[in-house]
């Protein structure tokens with residue numbers, strides 16, 4: 451089995467998801483091939499929860515990485531797990547050309563460019579007047 455699938459399966463078990471019990475893992479791959487991992491971290495004040503994808507992205511940004519090739523996402527579901535709308539927006543802000551690889555719990559993969567997941571997107575160009 452693909453090494454990345456095993457990494458996602460292991461990582462997902464560490465998710466801090468005691469409220470939803472929905473475990474998600476994300477691995478962000480930088481231009482240099484560095485893998486930055488994340489899992490969802492939930493809060494007792496539910497809305498403060500942060501998704502696996504944004505944990506991985508914010509970790510990477512705070513470590514100085516600025517260019518990204520791919521993000522792999524896996525949940526407990528056999529169906530490949532798509533990123534939520536909030537994560538799509540933040541990914542677009544920092545990694546507009548990234549490929550999103552949605553992975554099912556047993557390894558089924560679906561790869562889609564982020565831009566296809568967020569048509570008619572709001573982006574920083576809109577802020578320029």
Ligand code: THU
Nearest residue numbers: 470472474490501502532533534
């Ligand atoms: N979640 C993610 O981590 N990524 C997604 O793309 C979808 C949702 C998390 C947030 C919350 O902890 C749990 O899954 C249920 O929504």
